[in-house]
Amino acid sequence: xxxxxxxxxxSFRQVTRKRLRFLLTMLGIAIGVxxxxxxxxxxxxVRTLSVEMIKDQSDLTLLEVNADIRDxxxxxxxxxxxxxxxxxxxxxxxxxxxxxxxxxxxxxxxSALDAAYSGFESVFTPTYLDGRxxxxxxxxxxxxxxLAETLRRYEGIRIGxxxxxxxxxxxxxxxxxxxxxxxxxxxxxxxxxDELDLLMITDSGRTEGPxxxxxxxxxxxxxxxxxxxxxxxxxxxxxxxxxxxxAVNQLFDIIVMVLSGFTGISLVIGALMIMNTMIISxxxxxxxxxxxxxxxxxxxxxxxxxxxxCLFIGIAGGILGNLLGVAFAGVINSVGRNxxxxxxxxxxxxxxxxxxxxxxxxxxxxxMVIAIVLSLLSGIYPALKAARLHPADAIxxx
Amino acid sequence: MAAIIQxxxxxxxxxxxxxxxxxxxxxxxxxxxxTVTGRSGSGKSTLLNIIGCLDQPTGGTxxxxxxxxDYTNQHQLVDLRRTRLGFVFQHFSLIxxxxxxxxxxxxxxxxxxxxxxxxKRAMEMLELVGILDRADxxxxxxxxxxxxxxAISRALVANPSLVxxxxxxxxxxxxxxxxxxxxxxxxxxxxxxxFLIVTHxxxxxxxxxxxxxxxxxxxxx
Ligand SMILES: Nc1ncnc2c1ncn2[C@@H]1O[C@H](COP(=O)(O)OP(=O)(O)OP(=O)(O)O)[C@@H](O)[C@H]1O
Ligand SMILES: [Mg+2]
Numbered sequence: 001x002x003x004x005x006x007x008x009x010x011s012f013r014q015v016t017r018k019r020l021r022f023l024l025t026m027l028g029i030a031i032g033v034x035x036x037x038x039x040x041x042x043x044x045x046v047r048t049l050s051v052e053m054i055k056d057q058s059d060l061t062l063l064e065v066n067a068d069i070r071d072x073x074x075x076x077x078x079x080x081x082x083x084x085x086x087x088x089x090x091x092x093x094x095x096x097x098x099x100x101x102x103x104x105x106x107x108x109x110x111s112a113l114d115a116a117y118s119g120f121e122s123v124f125t126p127t128y129l130d131g132r133x134x135x136x137x138x139x140x141x142x143x144x145x146x147l148a149e150t151l152r153r154y155e156g157i158r159i160g161x162x163x164x165x166x167x168x169x170x171x172x173x174x175x176x177x178x179x180x181x182x183x184x185x186x187x188x189x190x191x192x193x194d195e196l197d198l199l200m201i202t203d204s205g206r207t208e209g210p211x212x213x214x215x216x217x218x219x220x221x222x223x224x225x226x227x228x229x230x231x232x233x234x235x236x237x238x239x240x241x242x243x244x245x246x247a248v249n250q251l252f253d254i255i256v257m258v259l260s261g262f263t264g265i266s267l268v269i270g271a272l273m274i275m276n277t278m279i280i281s282x283x284x285x286x287x288x289x290x291x292x293x294x295x296x297x298x299x300x301x302x303x304x305x306x307x308x309x310c311l312f313i314g315i316a317g318g319i320l321g322n323l324l325g326v327a328f329a330g331v332i333n334s335v336g337r338n339x340x341x342x343x344x345x346x347x348x349x350x351x352x353x354x355x356x357x358x359x360x361x362x363x364x365x366x367x368m369v370i371a372i373v374l375s376l377l378s379g380i381y382p383a384l385k386a387a388r389l390h391p392a393d394a395i396x397x398x
Numbered sequence: 399m400a401a402i403i404q405x406x407x408x409x410x411x412x413x414x415x416x417x418x419x420x421x422x423x424x425x426x427x428x429x430x431x432x433t434v435t436g437r438s439g440s441g442k443s444t445l446l447n448i449i450g451c452l453d454q455p456t457g458g459t460x461x462x463x464x465x466x467x468d469y470t471n472q473h474q475l476v477d478l479r480r481t482r483l484g485f486v487f488q489h490f491s492l493i494x495x496x497x498x499x500x501x502x503x504x505x506x507x508x509x510x511x512x513x514x515x516x517x518k519r520a521m522e523m524l525e526l527v528g529i530l531d532r533a534d535x536x537x538x539x540x541x542x543x544x545x546x547x548x549a550i551s552r553a554l555v556a557n558p559s560l561v562x563x564x565x566x567x568x569x570x571x572x573x574x575x576x577x578x579x580x581x582x583x584x585x586x587x588x589x590x591x592x593f594l595i596v597t598h599x600x601x602x603x604x605x606x607x608x609x610x611x612x613x614x615x616x617x618x619x
Binding site for chain 1: 487
């Protein structure tokens with residue numbers, strides 16, 4: 001049996017005998033690999049940066065859990081489900097709540113969130129611009145920053161003021177019959193930049209449902225997706241900033257896939273080049289192969305030798321392709337970055353300090369595997385052709 | 399002495415028309431020095447290729463060292479070529495990218511002989527044929543006679559019982575050709591390796607134990 005190390009030495013000698021041919025063939029596959037590595041690492045880099053940006057700019061660990069409708073059946077938030085959510089070890093706080101829409105007498109509409117205030121504080125950790133939080137079961141309310149501004153300006157409501165809001169209701173004949181409710185403003189929240197800025201917070205002291213949502217604070221960002229899974233498992237729907245991350249990931253999955261598909265064409269061309277080179281090379285060496293058989297090479301030995309030549313082309317092409325890919329990443333990261341940021345607009349200025357193209361070991365490994373597998377595949381036909389040569393005929397040929 | 403080669407009514411037909419061999423029965427004893435002669439197209443190469451397991455006959459049998467060759471059994475054919483047979487061809491039979499010593503080592507690679515052992519054997523063979531000083535030269539840097547010496551080393555390196563040489567001097571001038579022939583004769587004398595040498599120049603070689611004369615694929619006395 002021929003030794004693998006000898007197969008490697010002999011075939012290495014063969015491929016390096018025609019240096020220029022070897023170099024050009026290898027370059028074909030290298031360019032394909034470089035294109036794939038470049039595109040995938042650019043895609044992955046922009047994906048990571050986008051996800052980081054979402055994480056920075058939004059409150060990732062805050063979830064709003066709602067009743068869900070599945071197969072046309074509404075799945076309500078029951079006390080038992082709230083209990084299960086509260087017991088989840090990855091959840092730091094949860095508060096069931098009910099949204100109510102009020103109107104002032106001048107028809108300014110106000111969205112209110114009615115929730116147990118201690119729970120509300122544990123989920124939202126509010127800070128006060130003025131005043132304090134509400135006490136359970138009282139008429140006290142807290143305004144979000146923007147709501148406080150609006151109502152102060154147009155309705156003249158200030159801290160400590162007592163005011164009346166209308167709750168739209170309908171009588172038995174279906175005519176509007178608004179219910180009047182009294183409230184006292186006891187606190188105004190600092191500006192947060194989220195939905196809370198527009199809300200009025202009340203705590204009616206209700207402990208029984210129906211609740212239309214549960215606000216949840218997850219312990220840490222990396223526990224968000226598992227928590228979402230578990231909540232969905234209860235038949236409920238979750239919403240939050242994580243949905244943006246999910247959307248970005250799905251978008252980039254598609255982008256990277258489509259672009260890899262395009263660059264895949266260059267890989268196909270590279271593979272065809274290898275096949276062509278090897279067919280020519282086998283043809284040129286017909287007599288040599290016949291003589292090798294005469295002096296003891298079996299068909300299998302010839303097959304191994306030719307495939308091993310392809311393997312060298314593949315390894316060299318993979319290494320060179322990866323180097324080109326890394327070089328591409330370096331150029332984009334140093335030179336092209338400002339250009340990319342300018343093209344994408346100011347919203348992407350977060351990219352300024354980071355690498356846009358992210359070459360990971362996984363991507364390089366994939367590049368290498370692609371190069372090797374493709375070159376071996378393209379070698380199969382020429383190798384079989386060589387192995388099936390008839391020794392006497394091969395030796396007679398010139 | 400035992401017969402190293404025995405053929406029985408050997409036939410080789412190419413297509414419908416050509417009977418390259420038409421009932422050849424020969425017997426070669428171990429250690430014999432045999433020449434095969436005949437005009438061009440008389441079937442010399444065909445006979446050698448079939449005995450050398452490079453081609454299969456269309457009729458008859460070949461026995462090598464007593465065992466009938468099964469030409470459908472690739473494994474046996476490869477094994478015979480590795481262990482029993484050595485080949486010398488007319489010209490350009492060396493691998494051009496390998497040095498003389500690497501060419502001589504080459505057959506041993508396929509039988510899995512370790513590198514150091516191969517090197518040692520190759521050097522011994524090159525010394526035997528008298529061109530040890532050219533061990534590191536590429537075939538292109540060697541004269542025709544030197545190339546044939548390397549080819550003879552390569553044929554002998556695996557210690558075969560039978561060396562088949564198809565017009566080994568066909569591309570050489572008569573002086574160099576004579577040197578190559580006497581080299582093979584002396585190896586035959588010293589080691590007892592059987593030689594079967596094709597030439598189409600009959601009668602000029604002395605010291606042959608047997609001459610097989612072919613005409614139109616048949617033996618002639
Ligand atoms: N592969 C082949 N296909 C068809 N005919 C062949 C083939 N090989 C040999 N022949 C024919 O068989 C006959 C014998 O050929 P062979 O090569 O054995 O002759 P030779 O004695 O070696 O001749 P030379 O001295 O010219 O080398 C010739 O007529 C040749 O044309
Ligand atoms: Mg011939």
